[in-house]
Amino acid sequence: MRFIKRTTYMHDIQxxxxxxxxxxxxxxGVVVLAAPLSMGAYGMSLLTLVGIYAIVALGLNLLTGFTGQISLGHAALFAVGAYTSAILTGTHGVSFWLALPAAGILAAIVGIFIGLPALRLKGLYLAIATMGLGFIVEEIIVHWSSMTGGVNGLAVSRPVLGAFEFSSDDSFYYLVVSILFIMTVIMKNLLRTPTGRAFVAIRDSDVAASSMGINLAAYKTIAFCISAFYAGIAGSLFAHFMYFIGPENFTFLISISFLVMIVVGGVGSVHGAVFGAIFITLLPEFISFTRGYLPEVIGKQVGLQEATYGLVLILFLRFEPMGLYGRWLKIKFYFEHFPFYKKDTFKRERKFYRTEH
Amino acid sequence: MFWQMIVSGLAMGCIYALIALGFVLIYKATEIVNFAQGDIMMVGAFVAYTTLILFHVPYILAILMTLVFMALFGMVIERVLLRPLIGEPVFAMIMVTLAVGILLRSVAGMIWGYETYRFSAGMVDQPVRFAGVSLSSIHLWIMGVTVILIGALYFFFNRTKMGISIEATSQNQLAAFLMGIGVKRVFSNIWAIGAIVAAIAGILLSPIQFLNYNMGYIGLKAFPAAVLGGFGSVPGAIVGGIIIGVSESLAGVYLPGGFKETTAWIILIIVLLIRPEGIFGIQQQKRV
Known part of the structure; x- marks a missing residue:
């Protein structure tokens, strides 16, 4: 067992x-940086995707896990980022290094546009409004073909830095990992600022939070805005990584898969974002691998992946609502406090009165 | 042309209204926002298709079997998936209903395949001339059934013991429980009613649209309908659904492509900007 003595308040937030x-x-960090040495090209492209999805999951976790708001349209914000970056670099010849922040900022602006009306109200308006945003953006992508290429999609080139082009999978991997690192540090630091504390307070009880002087609508919108910024950055990276984007990359199911990511990884934890990203990237691989071993009736099904999403979500929410990170915490706790682990150590408090709306 | 679009919009609006109604009833009584309502509707339509077309069950019996099956189906979903989560954060509940929706959609694809079926559900499509406008008999059927169903539900919630106890539960769960109302049974029943209403919506929808594992997406448009009418208001859900249906139908004719699919969502965002409490909504203040 380990004891820490807290002598200053800084110990609580270090x-x-x-x-x-x-x-x-x-x-x-060393393992992550050395990964290209031992992995093939395919493994590296999976790892790069993990990095990109982890950025989305970080942002979504800030919104859902830390502020308690739900977005069903993060694929739309992801799309805004992807198309902004693709159009700026492709059609207008802007450098990737300007297009990347532009993608994030434009996604954040769209976030404000949707968040402001929906977050003035209590309840699930954000979930419904973002769902609408998702469908609207999908239609805009399809119908505004002079800008977005419509159903034919857009070809995107890899970023260039001076004379160096990030054309190999290894170099793009390092780019994604460094951006993920920066985004994680920003998130970790944001969460220990007063703003981050305000988010958590809103999640736990918005009545209590507003009594403490927190402007609910403003803080919820800020959270959504930051979350959208993360999705936009990830979208830009996704576009440049895939060389090609089309409307099928940004459907409602993608928004759901982002939510699956944070539920499986762990709602309200930064580690969870990465775990979830790993899970969501490896799941299709795992399914296509097991297809051969399953009975013909199930193995041949097209909808197997969606069914797995649904099933995994239900099972996690029912049996491990804290996700993989929660499971990891429990295992760690078990060994740290060896004989003292009880089943109820991590029992969550349930609220049986009418919820706040 | 204009009046035809209005009538077909009204018919579509009735479907939205029914889906929104089912989901508002569940929301009012149990505080669960059911994102799977559209997919439950899809299952209802497929069950009716299976009994009627594949097993050749007589019409009335087939519809009855479908409704009974769907009532049990709704109860099972509530009992197995949602009741264990009572008291968990709202987020968990929503995610579970979303997951149920995805699961139903993919399992339906596995059972009934991914192709689109034509399914008239025993309704004959013949033109009816009314005041100089040529209307489809199916559209009139849909409106008629909707009106009857709403009347039946109105009777149920105001005149029967079970209906009144559901009403009481949705006003105050604790008080209802203390008055001796079996809140758990109320939850079961309201899910059964929600699933029945959804199944009827599905049966009515398949002749004018299609029968496909993906038709549940239409159910998502019940959300703008509910918000427009005032979230949690039963008359609001009906009026909201009809307004959405009519404006969608008109947008399909008078606006460029892509607007028909997004009309509902554009209306939603406008409502949130201008009158977030909706038509019939009242902003509730929370007592601490």
Whole structure:
């Protein structure tokens, strides 16, 4: 067992609680940087996707896990980022290094546009409004073909830095990993600022939060805006990574798969975002791998992946609502406090009165 | 042309109204926002198709079997998937209903295949001339059934014991429980009613649209309908659904492509900007 003595308030919000944690993260950093040495091209492209999805999941987790709002249209914000970057670099010849932040900022502006009306109200208006945004953006992509290429999609080139082009999978992987690293550090730091604390307060009880002087609508909109920014950045990276984007990359099901990511990874944890991204990237691989071993009736089905999404969501929400990260915490707790782990240690508080609306 | 579009919009609006109605009833009584309502509708339509076309069950019996099956289906979903989660955050509930929707859609694809079926559900499509306008008899059928169903539900919620206890539960769960109302049974029943209403919507929808594993997406448009009418208001859901149906139908004729599919959502955003409480909504204040 390990005890920490807290002597200042800084101990509560420091990034690494134990010095050993820092060592483990440095080790993880080395593994991540050395990954291209041992992985083939296919493995690297999967890892790059994990990085891109992790950025979306980080943003979505800020909104859902830390602020308690639900977005069913993150694919739309992802699309805004992807198309902004693709159109700026392709049609207008803008450098990727300007298009990347532009993609994030435009997604954030769309976020404000949707968030402001929906978040003035209590309840699930954001979920419904973002769902609408998703369908509207899908139609805009299809019908505004002079700009977006319509159903034919858009070809996108890889970014260039000076004379160096990020054309190999390894180099693009390093680009994504470094952006993911920056975004994670920003998120970690944001969460320990007063703004981040306000988000958590809103999630836990919006009545209590507003009594503490938090402007609910403003903070919820800020959270949605930051979340949209993350989705936009990830969208831009996605476009440049895939070389090609079309409307089928940004459907309602993609929005759902983003939510699957944070539920499976762990709602309200930064680690969970990465776990979820790994899960969502490997799941299709795993399914196509198991198809051969399943009985013919099930293995041949087209909808197997969607069915798995649904099933996984239900099972996680029912049996492990804290996701993979929660499971990891429990295992860690078990060994740290060896004989003292009880089943109820992590029991969640349930509220049986009428919810706040 | 204009009046024909109005009538076909009204018919479509009735479908939206029914889906929105089912989901508002569930929302009012159990506080669960059911994103699977459209997919439950799809299952209802497929069950009717299976009994009527594949098993050649007589018409009335087939519809009855469908409705009974769907009532049980709704109860099972509530009992197995949602009741264990009572007291969990709202987020978890919503995610579960979304997951149920996806699951139903893909399982329906596995059972009934991915092709689009033509299914008239026993309704004959013949032109009816009324005041100089040529109307489809199916559209009139849809409106008629909707009016009867709403009347029946009105009677049920105001005159029967079960209906009144559901009404009481949706006003205050704790008080209803203390008055001796079996809140768990109320939850079961309201899901059964929600599923029945959805199934009827599905049976009415298949002749004018299509029968396909993906038709549940139409059910998502019940959300703009409910918000437009005032979230949680039963008359609001009906009026909202009809307004959405009519404007969608008109947008399909008078506006360029792509607007028909997004009309409902554009209306939703306009409502949120101008009158977020909807037509019949009242803004509730929370007591701490």
């Amino acid at each position: 990034l690494f609680r134990y010095r050993s944690t820092l060592v483990w993260y440095l080790l993880l």
